Amino acid sequence: MTAIKAYAASSKDADLKSLDIKRRDVKKDDVKIDILYCGVCHSDLHQVRNDWKNSQYPVVPGHEIIGKVLEVGDNVSDFKQGDLVGVGCMVDSCQTCSSCKDDLEQFCENGATMTYNSKDKHLGGHTFGGYSESIVVDKEFILTIPENLDAKAAAPLLCAGITTYSPLAHWGVKEGDKVGVIGLGGLGHMGIKFAHAMGAHTVMITTSPDKSEDAKKLGADEVLISKNEDEMKKHAGSFDFLLNTIPVGHDMNPYVNLLKRDATMVIVGAVEPLDPLHGGSLIMGRKSIAGSLIGGIRETQQMLDFCGEHNVVCDIEMIDIQNINEAYDRLQKSDVKYRFVIDMKSLKDS
Amino acid sequence: MTAIKAYAASSKDADLKSLDIKRRDVKKDDVKIDILYCGVCHSDLHQVRNDWKNSQYPVVPGHEIIGKVLEVGDNVSDFKQGDLVGVGCMVDSCQTCSSCKDDLEQFCENGATMTYNSKDKHLGGHTFGGYSESIVVDKEFILTIPENLDAKAAAPLLCAGITTYSPLAHWGVKEGDKVGVIGLGGLGHMGIKFAHAMGAHTVMITTSPDKSEDAKKLGADEVLISKNEDEMKKHAGSFDFLLNTIPVGHDMNPYVNLLKRDATMVIVGAVEPLDPLHGGSLIMGRKSIAGSLIGGIRETQQMLDFCGEHNVVCDIEMIDIQNINEAYDRLQKSDVKYRFVIDMKSLKDS
The missing domain is CATH 3.40.50.720 (NAD(P)-binding Rossmann-like Domain)
Known part of the structure; x- marks a missing residue:
């Protein structure tokens, strides 16, 4: 396990603040990613404020993650150090039920592991999202970001x-x-x-x-x-x-x-x-x-490839992690065109 | 034009009573049918009581019609005198819009002519349904009833x-x-x-x-x-x-x-x-x-053929036309297994 920096809400009404969290060591099927950018989704706000009555604190939000591969496990051949990759709303699923077999992991009948606020199979407790320095994710849930896209503006593709x-x-x-x-x-x-x-x-x-x-x-x-x-x-x-x-x-x-x-x-x-x-x-x-609910991993890759081909990215406004609470207030008023993306350098430099 | 016997409601609160109505003479594309049986649909009740605020009085209900061909126009080759035929909820449509061309006359973009309470293109006024001795209908809206089915119990197939x-x-x-x-x-x-x-x-x-x-x-x-x-x-x-x-x-x-x-x-x-x-x-x-709304004419024929093949008919209770008001009261209480069918002999003999 490694301790890393993250931003988290400690309760429903608390502002997000710096907090150290732990990530698992890289196992044979894992990919460790240095997070460069993370989009801010309306779900992040709902989860922080416990609007859906299922939040587990501390909440480290973030499921529109773009980063560079830092390290891969022994079984990983599709990704190598330095690759530009993405992680969306899910980091794992059973891979055996009919939905998973149909490439619709979002409907996993045994419950997909969401990027944050889901049971963490590896470390116990619950999963922590992309408002953090790095993340370790099973290779089946890693997406390739077409090199011609602006990486920052590609982040919200992973959910929106x-x-x-x-x-x-x-x-x-x-x-x-x-x-x-x-x-x-x-x-x-x-x-x-x-x-x-x-x-x-x-x-x-x-x-x-x-x-x-x-x-x-x-x-x-x-x-x-x-x-x-x-x-x-x-x-x-x-x-x-x-x-x-x-x-x-x-x-x-x-x-x-x-x-x-x-x-x-x-x-x-x-x-x-x-x-x-x-x-x-x-x-x-x-x-x-x-x-309709997000999409499966195969379809998410197809979407990213489509974006590469048609040069489609999101319209974004970049923020530092230190401004996340102000961004949430603006998000609630729909005062953003059209997605905030956090430059994670601001977390690492802090 | 021919005057025939029918049963009609003269206003929202009136019981159905005997009334003479007029049917057009057979034109080149028409089929004239001697009505043997007519199913009683819940819509009949709604229309008589003006539940949908569009009723035109007198209302002669009935769109689950089974009868024998009496006479055909010069252009009619698919039907001949004595054939057992049916007429359902529609008696005409524009035949030219995209819905009609897709065999979905129920969604005719120019408005299908319903069997009763629709504008009557031929005589003016509005159409009168199957609680009557006979009906004259365009050949495109005539259905063939498989001979192996019980004709009485086939009547409600035309709508239900x-x-x-x-x-x-x-x-x-x-x-x-x-x-x-x-x-x-x-x-x-x-x-x-x-x-x-x-x-x-x-x-x-x-x-x-x-x-x-x-x-x-x-x-x-x-x-x-x-x-x-x-x-x-x-x-x-x-x-x-x-x-x-x-x-x-x-x-x-x-x-x-x-x-x-x-x-x-x-x-x-x-x-x-x-x-x-x-x-x-x-x-x-x-x-x-x-x-979903009824079905097109082609599909209605397919349904009837399917019924012939699988020997499917409705569970019915036969009534005389003179008992229609009592039947409506029972229908409103769901006290019927599962469809009333009127023996039109009772009208002709009255």
Whole structure:
């Protein structure tokens, strides 16, 4: 075991502060990574504040990790010292259940080990995330970052990226489809970039007219203001696919009305009760509502390769770890375009 | 035009009574049918009582029509006098929109002509349904009833049958799948029969333990009492498909928890607001909720052929037209196993 520096919350209401944590020594299947950058996800904030009532303190958040390989175990041949790699939301899973065999470790029937706040099989206690100097992870959960991407801006691909790429890919979005991305935040801005890169006619659907200009810069072909009933009527029944990134409960009926016959709206943001849906809005047109959770490791690598090919990264604002509490306050007010990324040099130098 | 006998409601609160209506003369594409039997659908009751706020009086209900061909137009070659035929929920559609071209006339973008309470293109006013002596319908909306089926018991196939067959077929239910049918009424009893005939392991899901015996007689392999939390837990994450026939708003969350990863629950009954759904119940396991509405004409014929092959008909109770008001009262109390069918001889003889 090695003691390393990290940033952690010691309780629900505490600010994040410097704390020493322990990492396991490298075992035969492990890769040890020197963390260069770590994205700040809204889940980090939820977990620190125990919004989901399952937080274990101290919480060391961070599951959008980019770094360089420091050391590999004897069984590791795909990675070597100096490689640019990433770690996302998961660091382990059973590898034997039907979900794992289908490359959908996020649905591991025995429970995937999440990057933080999960049971630590090796050291006991719970896992610690990427707001730290280094991390040791099983080789099956290490991702290769295409060298042509800006490494800092690639960090949020590991969560915000795969969360939006996966449903677009799984539901087969293709060139010429009319795709709506609902909500423009960390997830929504990646939804637009991916839908655009896949060749879809991409429509940003938002309540805020002042987001129009940004949405178009990100790749939206059109902006639909959901509060404008006439506009909503004009687009009724015209979408092949809707990616719903709204992070809170809301009325889905107006969006379902936008779908074509047999089309699907996928929820990726709202892990909470949604307002009453009218059965008729699904029945008329055989429409579907579905949910989607990050993506499996194989698909995450496919997403990163797609990003390398299409030069897709996130729009980010760099911060030092010492400013994380201020960043959380701004994140809660949606005052970021569109993702904070921590320069981990600030932790190492402190 | 010919005047014929029918049974109609003259206003929201009026009992159905005998009334003379007019039918058009047979045109070149038409088939005139002597109505032998007509099923009583819950929609008939809704429409008579103006529950959907769109009823046009007088309402002559009935869209589960079985009869013999009396006369055909010059362009009709697929049907001849004496053939046993059926007419379901639709009697016409534009035949040119993308839904019609995809054999999904129920979603006709220019509005299908429903068997009753729709605009009558030929005579003006609105269409009159099957609680009548005869009907004249475009040949494209005439269905062939397999001769080996009991014609009386085949009547409800035209609505209850296709409403449950279509989603099972569209979502590819196959031998060995574990399929749950939620709710045991007119729709649910057909859902069990079809799922069973398709070779699925069929589970009746109901709040009422006293429906168990009947469900098994209809073809259910198992009965799951949805109020029993332990039982529900035991079946969690195990269903390949759920057919939800509950006719009113309800909490879908406990049912969604029964679905396997990537599986779908289809709503066919609740044309009203549903209780708040938790986004997480769809996100965890990439599950879907969808809706389905009757079926297209081609698929309705496929369903009838399937019924002929597997000897599937409805469980019915025959009534005379003079007892329709009493039947409606019983229908509202779910006091029927499982569908009333009117012997139209009672109208003709009156």
